Amino acid sequence: MTSSSIPGGISDEEAGNPVDPRAVHVLTGAGYDAADHSARQVTGEWLAERDLAIAMTQRHREALERLVSRLPEERRPEIRMxxxxxxxxxxxxxxxxxxxxxxxxxxxxFFTTLDQVEAAVPGIVDEMRSRLRG
Incomplete structure (x- = not known):
């Protein structure tokens, strides 16, 4: 999956917009490439094709849960923070x-956010590896 295929938000107000220039500055300085990324809206259809959805905030989690509640039980992904x-x-x-x-x-x-993201990513990678093995 490419970064451009990963939805970035619940509402459609930022859909299609590039990454905030301040975030690009921090990400580039940390060795990440955000040049080709743009925001996409999370939809129920997108969620139905996943087995895990990861929310960045409690507000996002609640919105994801509303979207997931409209899906058939067997197509509902787990939602984690x-x-x-x-x-x-x-x-x-x-x-x-x-x-x-x-x-x-x-x-x-933006540095605080990057620190929080980088602290959680190893756990996410471990979880994905475990799911792929299991």
Missing amino acids: FRSYDPAADGLTGTDLDVADPWYGDQDG
Whole structure:
């Protein structure tokens, strides 16, 4: 799956837009390439083809759960919070598991978000490997 095939949001207001230039700056500095990525809206049809959906915030989780509730039971993916894969976030619940949204802040917020994402990714990779083996 390419990065451009990964939906990025629940609403359609950012669909088609490129990555925020502040995020591109932070990602490029950390060695990531976000040049070809653009936002796509998550849909029920997209979710029906997955067995796992990972939400960045509790608000996103609730929106995903509403979308999933409209699907037949056998086509509903599991929904998890992104930071639930971060060992340092163990014991956190609800909005305490939200990945920081840097949109309305300054450049530093994008570094915080990157730190949170990078802390959780090894756990996500381990989970995917386990699911593929199982």
